[in-house]
Structures are given as C-alpha cells and as structure tokens.
Amino acid sequence: MKVTKNTKISRILRENKNAVDTIASINKHFKKLNNPVLRRVLAPRVTVKDAAKIGHISINEFLKRLKDIGFEVIYDDEIVTDSPINQNKAFIDISKLIELDVRPIMEAGADPFSVIMSALKGIKKGETLKLINIFEPIPIIQILEEKGYKSQTEKICDKEYHIYFTKNTATTHKDIVTQTPITEGSFEEVLLNFGSNLKEIDVRLLEMPEPMVNILKSIETLPEDHVLLVNHKKVPQFLLPELKSRNYSWIHKDIEPGLTQLLIYKQQ
Numbered sequence: 001m002k003v004t005k006n007t008k009i010s011r012i013l014r015e016n017k018n019a020v021d022t023i024a025s026i027n028k029h030f031k032k033l034n035n036p037v038l039r040r041v042l043a044p045r046v047t048v049k050d051a052a053k054i055g056h057i058s059i060n061e062f063l064k065r066l067k068d069i070g071f072e073v074i075y076d077d078e079i080v081t082d083s084p085i086n087q088n089k090a091f092i093d094i095s096k097l098i099e100l101d102v103r104p105i106m107e108a109g110a111d112p113f114s115v116i117m118s119a120l121k122g123i124k125k126g127e128t129l130k131l132i133n134i135f136e137p138i139p140i141i142q143i144l145e146e147k148g149y150k151s152q153t154e155k156i157c158d159k160e161y162h163i164y165f166t167k168n169t170a171t172t173h174k175d176i177v178t179q180t181p182i183t184e185g186s187f188e189e190v191l192l193n194f195g196s197n198l199k200e201i202d203v204r205l206l207e208m209p210e211p212m213v214n215i216l217k218s219i220e221t222l223p224e225d226h227v228l229l230v231n232h233k234k235v236p237q238f239l240l241p242e243l244k245s246r247n248y249s250w251i252h253k254d255i256e257p258g259l260t261q262l263l264i265y266k267q268q
Helices: 009-015 019-026 028-034 036-042 048-055 059-067 103-107 113-121 138-146 187-194 210-220 239-245
Strands: 097-101 128-133 149-157 160-167 198-202 227-232 248-256 259-266
Touching: 009 019, 009 048, 019 028, 019 048, 019 059, 028 048, 048 059, 048 138, 097 113, 103 128, 113 128, 113 138, 113 187, 138 149, 187 227, 187 248, 187 259, 198 210, 210 227, 210 239, 239 248
Parallel strands: 097 128, 198 227
Antiparallel strands: 128 160, 149 160, 227 259, 248 259
16 A cells, blocks of 8 residues: 555554554554544544644654655655744634633543534634644644635744634635534534444445345444444445434445445434
8 A cells, every 4th residue: 555645544553453453653642543433433534744734753754754654655855844833813703712621531541522512502702712732633624624614823832732623604615504403413423423323334345235234234233322334336326215214323434435424313
C-alpha cells in the first residue's frame, strides 16, 4: 500500500493493525486510537497531514515512521510552513463567550466529545463557545463544520489552544441536502452515544439477498441499548423501508468507494 500525506489514517490501520502503536508513539494524543470506538470515529476523518499537524512533526517524518513498519510512502515535496493560527476573531462577541476547558478531561485520557456537544446545545444565538484544549482538535472541528459551525483557532502555546465555535447562520449545501436515514445527530455522535454497546458485521462479500438477510437476522438479537455497525458496499435502499417498519433508526456514512457504514438501532 502506498501512503501519501492525503491518506486517511483509517486505511493505514486497516492495512496494518500494528500501525496503531507506531502512530501512538508519535504523540500521546494518538493513544486514543487504541480505543476501538474512538478509532472508528476519528481515523476516517484524519489524514496523514492532519495527524502530523496534531503530533507537531513534519509530514515526511510521519511518513518515515510508517515506512519503518513496511509501508511504501511517497514523501511530500512541499515546503510546509505553519499556517497563521492566530486569526481575526471579529465575528466573536467577547461579552457572549461561553468557556469550556477540556484539558483536564484530555489529561485523564478520556474523550471530551460528549461534553463539547452538550455545551454546544446550551449555546444561545449570538453566543460563542470558547474551547480550551491541549492541541488543535482537527476531527472535532471537521465534525462541527459539517454541522454548520464556523471556527477559529488561537495558539497560546504548544500545550494550549483556544478554539472558538459560532453557529453559522448562512445556509450551506449540507443544510439543504437531506439523507434517507431519519435520526438525530451525526454518525459520530450516534456511535459515541452507544460507547462499547456495539455489534459489528461485514456484508460486503455476500451475494444478494444475503446482506439484507444477515442484517435483519442481526437486529433480531440486538439488545435495545446496542447499535449495529454494518460495513456495506452501498446504502441498501430495499432494506430501509423494512427497518422503518420495525421501528429502527439508521444513519450512514460513505467511508471510501466500496465501503459505506451504517448504524442501525432501535428507536427510543
């Protein structure tokens, strides 16, 4: 497998599970990848370039670490300089800042995602969430941008970053496009809400109608407090009406060509 700066960490981990230890050795923040649930959330969103930035090393150094464990890498010939991270915070009303410091959570080795999302739910119109973290949380920024937030990051020092999130009132393409799944929250939120209460199946290699048969069979024995993660080749359109008739919610996410993940769980 050839790895470039744009290769997703999820592809690397699928190719070589031992890459988790190599990546975790770069920066202690990457030890989160040892958590299977967090790995499924973060790895598909983070590229080598993103991970290098979080780990405070060059892209080529990151690639070299992967080469040392057997990957074929294509080094980056770009001269990359740190982009100006201290930006103009003109859109922020200082009098309406809600501050959330997640450094203690991070230092304890826990994931602050649910805490951040809870804080955002309490943000009123015109208010801004000021998130204080020990690194720039690129995956969380990407998730929230998809949910309609704009952000700006201010680097105070190597171990203190201030990230400002404000709801973007402008309608984006993602606000207009509706998906077939009827559920609340993003794919990542649903997955995190269930934690370790997860069952996973892979139906990509099965011939029709076996994928649908296996999925329906799996949900018959799925506890109500669990979610079924299905690795599929595409969104199974014929399955969706059946799920709805059985009072199941679902949401999907396209990972790469030939791999779509679905989360299926009982409606509450």
